[in-house]
Amino acid sequence: MSATTVDAAGVPTREQVVRRHKAKKAALIAALVVCAAFPAAPIVWMLSSSFKTNGEIFAYPPRLVTSNFSFDAYVAILTDPEKLRFFFNSYLIAGAVTVLTLAVAVLAAYAFSRFEFPGKRLINVVVISVQAVPPITLLIPYFGLVVALGLYNTYPGLILTYMVFTLPYAIIMMTGYFNTLPRELDEAVKVDGGRPITALFRVLLPISVPGMVSVGVYTFMIAWNEYLFALTLTRTNDMRTVPIGIQLLMGQHAYEWNQMMAMSVLGSIPVLVLFLFFQRYFIGGMSAGAVKA
Template structure:
């Protein structure tokens, strides 16, 4: 379209904007399909017999849906024990890391003391060490503490990984809250602890939730230390339990995928429930005010 023989610039900008949006939507759709496909295939395999898993051509949608694998997994006391262990470890690590991390972050955010920068640098440095290099030292420490093959050993180990992240995230979030809130609360008669629990924590709810979700995910999905620091079947967690389903002469793919789906459901439900808090918490916690 032209006006007096000239091209309308507004129309060109509109066409370019629509083209950019179309490219973005197509790219997002492709990326989403790539990420979702393994999950959908896992669900598909869990709903059909093992004999159909490697059928050619592959059948993404089973001819007949069957839930026998889920019934066998849920009916197995050993598998239920794996879930219970993962829940106990995950909840304990989450509560401890959030509680201790929030108190430490409160000190870093609201007080100035000798060695403050060194302490912060130490906390950040712990996140730079590859966890695989700590396996043997942790094994020795856990054995020395007589916590080997126990859930407490896993809780202590995971806490050392989750706590630095909790401190960093909560410190960044508390820094975004103006100190005027503290001063107003102190004038009204609040103690420093009262300021934390009555003023800062209600405002910092998104940061607390995002930190809690991350620490729970860390403990729920961890495999290597759960395998190395436990020996008996009664102490195994969900990731190790899934790996134990690989037999010497065969593999029941439907049961393994059903167990994997059931192990993924709590994480998906948790993330969908608190998604908006996680996004806002990460955005605020990643920026220092």
């Protein structure tokens, strides 16, 4: 085909450039669609299972849409006040963790980014490596501690716990983000007689919104999906979160497969919306934080 369209000198015409560009674009989109099967196919299957009856889920040969297609599983979840409470708790806790983590991490990251102080390297090593202790071994001492502090079965107990998990990453990312912002910005504030905190709040924070959004989304996800501590640190179902609600459907004798799938579909929707809403900031923010992290 190229033989007939390329002119004598071998220089592609404008029309050819456009056509080649279009072909490339089509190929790219085709590749993206094909590759999308990797992340999406299992999710499609999850979605499909949530509309089946429990018996059909394991039928062989498997079918995407069955004759008993129904929204029963969704109705069962959305009409159960206990399960709705799980969703409410998850929002509340994940939201609070996100806001508080950002507030605390921003202050710490400012210190790491703008000051030299004794023990900086040690604190850095500790902040990174505490993430590596298997949570399961911390469970019992941690539980004792939370009970001793009077935080057992309370929202603050869970919120502070998740902050401990999310802070290290948030600090690392925010430090990297602040490092990308020129120091001259805050020096100018200091020259005008302002204190460091003024520089942070008046100058750095307003231009750091993308970085904070990216850290925020990550933090939200961690708090939203955590299971082990959410279960151990709560006593009554009115304090529990969606992952526990899902686990409660895995009974001793049988699983409520369709409801499990429906509940995780429902659980993922808010996070998906959050991502869609924030993704422009998110992508932009990650870059700056990560480059210098």
